[in-house]
Amino acid sequence: MLDHRCNSQFTLGIVSQKWLEWKFEEKVRQNPTIGYSELSKTIKDEFSINVTVSMCRRAITGILKKLDIGYETQFKRLRDYAQECLNSNPGSTVKIKTTRTVPTSPMVFERIYVCFHAMKMGFLAGCRKFIGLDGCFLKGKLKGEILTAVGKDGNNQMYPIAWAVVEIENNSSWRWFLELLKADLDITNSSEWTLMSDQQKGLSNVIQDLFSGVQHRNCARHVHANWSKRHRGKVLKTHFWQIAKTPNKAQLAENLKALEKIDVAARVDLDKYPMQSWCKAYFKEDVKCDMVDNNLNEAFNKTLLNARSKFIIPMLEDIRVATMKRVEKKKVWVENWRGNYGSLVLKKLNESILGSVGWEVIFNGVEGYEIKKGTLQFKVNLQLTSCSYRLWQLSGIPCRHGICDIFHKGHQPEDYIHECYSKGLYLKTYEHVIQPLNGEIFWPRIEGEELHAPVPKKMTGRPKKKRKLEETEKNKKKMSEEVSKLSRKGRIMTCQLCKGKGHNKRFCPTLSSQQGESAIRTPVAVRGRGTGRGRGRGRGSARLTDLSQESFVGTSACIE
Incomplete structure (x- = not known):
């Protein structure tokens, strides 16, 4: 039996535009927005064949033209x-x-x-x-x-x-x-x-x-996007979301006064967006949903x-x-629940448990409690599952003030979660199947x-595939790009040999004193395009050039 010693071929003439259209028509049908580079990479991974991006572009264009015939049907x-x-x-x-x-x-x-x-x-x-x-x-x-x-x-x-x-x-x-x-x-x-x-x-x-x-x-996120066009900054943003998530009108008035002290114009412009539609303080309690976005x-x-x-x-x-x-x-998934409630509900409950640390509990002997910390004081009734902070009534999950009373009573917090979160209702939700x-x-x-079919509308400009980002999202993306591409300008280099500052190991004075002047005159390989008889080596071939001491000194001074 002979051993094959043929070289592997990664570029085949049989792989043409027509073959690509036949082979990947269904893939493009399932994902018409597939990128040219993505298809080229897929072919390389599956078949170990190199296909140019331009050929992939022509193939995808041809497939989409065929699919357009089925648009009317x-x-x-x-x-x-x-x-x-x-x-x-x-x-x-x-x-x-x-x-x-x-x-x-x-x-x-x-x-x-x-x-x-x-x-x-x-x-x-x-x-x-x-x-x-x-x-x-x-x-x-x-x-x-x-x-x-x-x-x-x-x-x-x-x-x-x-x-x-x-x-x-x-x-x-x-x-x-x-x-x-x-x-x-x-x-x-x-x-x-x-x-x-x-x-x-x-x-x-x-x-x-x-x-x-x-x-x-x-x-509230869209309200903030419109409001923040004239009022930018992290401080104002923090105040806005604090106002949006305030569950009672008493604290809402205090937060609005705090915003007015910082920026009067921002406070006035906020009234253009009725708070009844995006602030928790005005939400109804019977829905058991405190979402603001x-x-x-x-x-x-x-x-x-x-x-x-x-x-x-x-x-x-x-x-x-x-x-x-x-x-x-x-x-x-619901069969894997360890208790009677889902993971996201228990996560929210655990946040309330962690926030209940440090509050003073005063009990009246029946069902009434006073919860105090500093200047804050709230009234809680376990029998009515209510708190003057109102977050418990809005969400149906005990807040940190209610958790204090539940622990004081010796009960379990899970027993006070609203029944809309129970496993029984969750099973009823997904009982019916398509x-x-x-x-x-x-x-x-x-x-x-x-x-x-309706006549296709030709939109002006290049077709947009990505969602239009808001100003806050643009700033986040810009900051992440700046962090990932930090400039080296202004940095003081450190030598790996002597740990000195202001030079690297290539120009380390300790190494130069040990090797002497001969190290300076050592021929250096300079990469460049071959000329004359060296052209046969192709572009990028290396050639040795003797550098004079003067030119080397000038180069080192420039680098330093």
Whole structure:
């Protein structure tokens, strides 16, 4: 048997643009925003073949052109897909809204709303009456936005309720989305509910029209982003968040006075944003949710990052599959709970336990307590699970003042956590599951007028793939880059040989005195382009050059 001694080839002529399009069409279909360098690296890792980035760019461009042919057919089968969702998940809601330019023109897709029966029933069974609303842009050929409604489960994590693809985020699209959501959740008494949004224009009027008496919160992070455009600095930022997270009106007044002493203009401008919508002191207690930001929706939008670049049906399928997997994951995860509450709830309780150190407890003999530390004093009632600080009533988790009384009574803090966080309700939340769907060839054929795709909108400028950063986020990113790229200018070098300052080991005077002057005249290898007969060595070949003492001294003086 002969031993093969052939050299390994990492560049093959058979690897052409056509081969790349055939081999990676499905990969690009699943991730249309894949980078050229990323594909080149993937090929190198999987096949040990070097492919240029330009060839990958041509291949991806060719694949995307092929996929564009299927853009129109996606909408022709959209109603079939919607009917398959309804057949597999009875009780779900899938609504498609169409439009016509003129009465005789073809029917064109405009919006679609999806709310699965499992997510609706799970939310009503185990979640609090709190809904976060948000929208995010689509990044593919289909331009528009995804509107989302997200709840909060028993472990203070996001719970997707419904989502919709609309042409634009405005009063009309939000009204259409919220009307369907209100009907699905059978909301009759709006005063029991709390909605949170990101200060979208016009959304406040729509919410007040559809949900009379509802508490509408605005994300404090977006309020701060607008307010801080004129009032910057860490001191003002600290005061803002202290005000936003103050749970009672007495301390809120003190914090506002402290802000006014620092900056009167900042205090006046803060009144432009009604505190009833973003300050804890004005939140209702029966919802058991003290959130001041809309991070739950931001977390859900992050899971849609890749889906937002795909066509309409693959995008809806990615959202459905991700939600279905999440429900299954939570059903398995809850079985690993050591107690009756989730990890995030216990973490918040432990923070209260640590904060309870150093408070003086005064007991009246029945259920009343006074908790004192310095000039602060609060009244606590264990029977009513209430504290004048109000954080216990807002969150449903004992605050540090309540923990003092619970320990004084000899009870366990877990016994005073609100039942909305219990394992029983958490299991009810994820009891219902989304049923799987058949493949495209098994979808029912819906008779009727053919549905056409909307005309793709060509946006000005280069397509943006990354989210627009706020000013505070830009400053954080800039600071991290500055820390990672610290300049060496101004540093005093230290010699590794003699540990002296002002020189390195190459110009160490101790080494020069030991080796003598001959060390200075030692030929030095200078790298450069070969000339004359040395050109055959190629670019970057080394050649030896004798440096005179004068030129060396001048160089050393320049370096020093």
